[in-house]
Amino acid sequence: MSERLIAVYEIPGPAAEAEKAARAIAFEETVEVPLDFPLPSRIREEIVGRVGPLSAIENGRFRVEIDFPAALAGGRIGALLNLVFGNASIWPGVRLVDIRFPESFLSAFSGPNDGVAGLRASLGVHGRPLLATALKPMGSTEKELAESAAAFARGGGDIVKDDQNIVDASFASFRSRVSRIAEAVAGHKCLYFPHLSGPQDELEERLRFVLGEGLKGVLVCPAIIGLDTMRTLSGRRKAVFMAHPAYSGAFYAERSHGIEHSLYLGTLMRLAGADITVFPNAGGRFGFTPKECRDIAARCRGPLGGLAPIWPAPGGGMNLDKTAALAQDFGPDAIWLIGGRLLMHPGGPEAGARAFRAKMPN
Amino acid sequence: MSERLIAVYEIPGPAAEAEKAARAIAFEETVEVPLDFPLPSRIREEIVGRVGPLSAIENGRFRVEIDFPAALAGGRIGALLNLVFGNASIWPGVRLVDIRFPESFLSAFSGPNDGVAGLRASLGVHGRPLLATALKPMGSTEKELAESAAAFARGGGDIVKDDQNIVDASFASFRSRVSRIAEAVAGHKCLYFPHLSGPQDELEERLRFVLGEGLKGVLVCPAIIGLDTMRTLSGRRKAVFMAHPAYSGAFYAERSHGIEHSLYLGTLMRLAGADITVFPNAGGRFGFTPKECRDIAARCRGPLGGLAPIWPAPGGGMNLDKTAALAQDFGPDAIWLIGGRLLMHPGGPEAGARAFRAKMPN
Numbered sequence: 181m182s183e184r185l186i187a188v189y190e191i192p193g194p195a196a197e198a199e200k201a202a203r204a205i206a207f208e209e210t211v212e213v214p215l216d217f218p219l220p221s222r223i224r225e226e227i228v229g230r231v232g233p234l235s236a237i238e239n240g241r242f243r244v245e246i247d248f249p250a251a252l253a254g255g256r257i258g259a260l261l262n263l264v265f266g267n268a269s270i271w272p273g274v275r276l277v278d279i280r281f282p283e284s285f286l287s288a289f290s291g292p293n294d295g296v297a298g299l300r301a302s303l304g305v306h307g308r309p310l311l312a313t314a315l316k317p318m319g320s321t322e323k324e325l326a327e328s329a330a331a332f333a334r335g336g337g338d339i340v341k342d343d344q345n346i347v348d349a350s351f352a353s354f355r356s357r358v359s360r361i362a363e364a365v366a367g368h369k370c371l372y373f374p375h376l377s378g379p380q381d382e383l384e385e386r387l388r389f390v391l392g393e394g395l396k397g398v399l400v401c402p403a404i405i406g407l408d409t410m411r412t413l414s415g416r417r418k419a420v421f422m423a424h425p426a427y428s429g430a431f432y433a434e435r436s437h438g439i440e441h442s443l444y445l446g447t448l449m450r451l452a453g454a455d456i457t458v459f460p461n462a463g464g465r466f467g468f469t470p471k472e473c474r475d476i477a478a479r480c481r482g483p484l485g486g487l488a489p490i491w492p493a494p495g496g497g498m499n500l501d502k503t504a505a506l507a508q509d510f511g512p513d514a515i516w517l518i519g520g521r522l523l524m525h526p527g528g529p530e531a532g533a534r535a536f537r538a539k540m541p542n
Numbered sequence: 543m544s545e546r547l548i549a550v551y552e553i554p555g556p557a558a559e560a561e562k563a564a565r566a567i568a569f570e571e572t573v574e575v576p577l578d579f580p581l582p583s584r585i586r587e588e589i590v591g592r593v594g595p596l597s598a599i600e601n602g603r604f605r606v607e608i609d610f611p612a613a614l615a616g617g618r619i620g621a622l623l624n625l626v627f628g629n630a631s632i633w634p635g636v637r638l639v640d641i642r643f644p645e646s647f648l649s650a651f652s653g654p655n656d657g658v659a660g661l662r663a664s665l666g667v668h669g670r671p672l673l674a675t676a677l678k679p680m681g682s683t684e685k686e687l688a689e690s691a692a693a694f695a696r697g698g699g700d701i702v703k704d705d706q707n708i709v710d711a712s713f714a715s716f717r718s719r720v721s722r723i724a725e726a727v728a729g730h731k732c733l734y735f736p737h738l739s740g741p742q743d744e745l746e747e748r749l750r751f752v753l754g755e756g757l758k759g760v761l762v763c764p765a766i767i768g769l770d771t772m773r774t775l776s777g778r779r780k781a782v783f784m785a786h787p788a789y790s791g792a793f794y795a796e797r798s799h800g801i802e803h804s805l806y807l808g809t810l811m812r813l814a815g816a817d818i819t820v821f822p823n824a825g826g827r828f829g830f831t832p833k834e835c836r837d838i839a840a841r842c843r844g845p846l847g848g849l850a851p852i853w854p855a856p857g858g859g860m861n862l863d864k865t866a867a868l869a870q871d872f873g874p875d876a877i878w879l880i881g882g883r884l885l886m887h888p889g890g891p892e893a894g895a896r897a898f899r900a901k902m903p904n
Binding site for chain 2: 204209210212214217227251263266267269270271319343377379380425427438460467
């Protein structure tokens with residue numbers, strides 16, 4: 181029980197209230213008993229979170245570090261989320277902004293299968309960002325989606341993924357659609373990632389089918405299927421996992437509560453086995469700030485035990501005018517995810533892909 | 543595509559902005575293309591959400607109904623969450639407050655295995671609330687937890703569950719602990735629900751073990767393992783699922799964003815196969831209002847296709863003085879979840895259980 185995991189929270193003031201809240205979190209996330217519960221001293225000393233000093237930040241709020249025995253997170257994503265943001269998630273005004281892990285905790289995780297280096301090797305593309313698009317709109321026929329995919333591939337696109345809204349009524353229709361699109365990109369140096377969704381107990385079989393088609397990866401929505409579901413699938417099948425943020429906004433969209441953007445979309449996705457993390461870029465339609473986006477990229481790449489760096493994939497409302505900023509903000513190890521504006525190019529997705537590729541450094 | 547599912551949102555004003563946001567949600571959650579995308583008319587008419595009239599509510603906010611083709615949710619929890627709160631979750635200020643389902647959508651769900659009637663039949667208890675407690679604090683030995691469970695059972699408690707913070711280092715230690723506690727309550731008319739957690743691909747095996755021990759159900763944290771994971775397990779094994787809200791607070795704790803308390807903790811839990819939904823009662827330490835709690839109970843019991851009613855289980859900071867209010871607010875078909883204050887009874891958990899049972903009507 182000696183190794184500690186440090187969770188950093190921002191909580192509402194004034195100081196006396198913040199102090200009380202911090203102590204309550206330390207109790208709530210471990211022993212979950214009233215503060216006057218007659219705890220045996222071994223539990224009080226070894227199990228209850230230890231509250232560090234408070235420091236004032238903006239808006240009358242305070243930052244505090246609470247450290248927990250790392251063993252309480254048991255080397256598991258689920259136990260980790262429960263420990264650092266289980267009942268604490270229910271308190272208004274509590275935001276988890278950082279977690280510092282001991283190496284022993286991280287060593288239980290294998291992280292991304294491919295990450296930055298693996299995906300570059302698969303594609304044979306070095307020194308420049310990758311260009312990705314999404315197959316949409318939902319309601320399109322298989323044929324229309326396959327044609328868009330082929331055109332994007334011809335134009336030099338690197339990755340085409342299903343839009344996360346695409347729904348297949350059954351496994352049979354999933355198979356039919358995925359085969360058709362896989363065929364359309366076959367022969368091009370372009371990867372196709374179908375959206376892996378459906379009943380929970382069918383996911384692995386669907387993934388096996390995808391890999392059997394010669395495809396290299398999938399799009400998943402970890403907030404929906406569960407972060408540990410992605411990690412488990414990633415541990416069992418050597419696929420590329422592109423994580424989409426659908427349904428996860430509740431965790432970070434309100435800055436006074438939840439989990440810091442970069443912690444959720446960067447660190448937690450990487451820990452849970454994502455190779456690529458999609459997020460709405462600043463200046464698009466979702467209100468992420470430039471700093472929040474840079475922080476996500478930094479957490480994709482910074483040291484995290486032995487876990488390989490992963491790809492930040494800024495997207496959402498991107499157009500040709502914003503490519504210089506994309507190149508500058510994210511550098512070469514990033515995936516430019518361009519949806520509507522690429523598909524809408526007057527010359528179609530092929531010309532669209534060419535136009536965006538032409539904007540890339542190298 | 544004719545059957546519609548209606549999602550009700552609250553969004554920030556002023557009216558012109560709200561109008562724009564509503565239209566954006568209708569696009570974002572379906573076709574996810576810019577508003578000027580050249581959509582084929584069949585897609586524009588059949589797929590894109592239809593925005594109803596705005597109505598002003600408090601705080602300069604507006605309520606709006608957006609109806610979607612129910613087929614887009616594909617009879618699946620995951621597709622449903624993606625459809626009604628996928629990218630919309632990422633917009634600050636958007637709160638999903640209600641979903642109205644067509645019967646055809648609900649008929650794809652079997653709902654709770656036991657619900658109110660089934661659990662009453664298992665226990666042979668009728669006409670009064672059930673008394674539940676949590677085994678804690680974490681860090682206690684197996685023997686201490688087993689003794690607490692036995693004492694609670696002797697005192698007339700109905701359900702004893704693991705605290706959701708309890709972590710077992712391995713499947714072996716889970717087996718050992720669960721067996722010991724199961725043995726301690728055996729012979730009493732008291733159910734023990736172990737916390738089902740651990741690696742995602744071990745959950746079903748752990749559940750099989752629990753049922754093999756003669757136990758009737760488990761505690762799960764659906765926000766952590768995934769709502770469809772609970773639904774899948776519940777469909778595959780005839781166990782009672784007691785849903786704990788750990789990690790789910792991000793969805794409802796800030797009233798200006800996320801998903802309405804009762805929709806998340808009531809309707810969605812019931813749809814995902816929970817038999818019991820735990821939530822922090824008003825007047826406890828988490829700031830739920832009395833109305834929010836009543837609404838949760840109402841959604842546990844109100845009509846939802848053919849899905850059986852489930853148990854609201856208010857808990858969190860409950861003590862003997864609050865039992866009259868519990869009885870009045872929730873009536874007989876509720877589970878009183880009393881943790882610390884019951885265990886801390888001067889006479890121990892047995893006397894604690896007796897004291898709370900004595901406060902129950904009947």
